[in-house]
Amino acid sequence: MKKIVVAITGASGSIYAKTLIEELQKNINQINDVAVVFSKNAKDVWAYELDQFDNSKIPFKIYDYQDFFAPFASGSSTYNYMVVCPCSMGTLAKISNGIADNLITRAADVMLKENKNLIIVPREMPYNLIHLENMKKVMLAGAKICPASPSFYSKPQTKEEIVKTVIDKILNLLKINRKTFHWSEN
DSSP states (O other), X not given: OEEEEEEEOSSSOHHHHHHHHHHHHHTGGGEEEEEEEEXXXXXXXXXXXXXXXXXXXXXXXXXXXXXXXXXXXXXTOOOOEEEEEEEOHHHHHHHHTTOOOSHHHHHHHHHHHTTOEEEEEEOOOSOOHHHHHHHHHHHHTTOEEOOSOOOOTTOOOSHHHHHHHHHHHHHHHTXXXXXXXXXXXX
């Protein structure tokens, strides 16, 4: 079974994190546990972009971003997937350079050192050379980069359907089985 950490940073794109959490809840039968951690600014960005932040609506345990006693802060943890969604370029820079100064960057470091599944969902754009070099570094260390770049071949009609095209890619990387659009199969 899967144990998943969802880390949410202060990058724009809170709707991606919210939708990811909702989809994980819908597919909870394939998951052992989900842990959620917000960066210092993530809750403020969430409240601004989505008009409110109510952590009581998040169905999973939320850990403080400075809680180094969280189970997934250790290499002995059985958490085997981590998604940083959305991932700010500042958080990416810390991860790519091994700066583990908060729970998000420490957990990402653990995922990489233990050869577990780390998925980075960068939302900022355009990229500069430093961003691309940092992406290259984490990819060489074993992470997957899944940019928040929607697809349109499924002909999404609403903002939520557009967002879902990105979330579907993330769920594919998490190996969550569900009915979704697959090119030339629908």
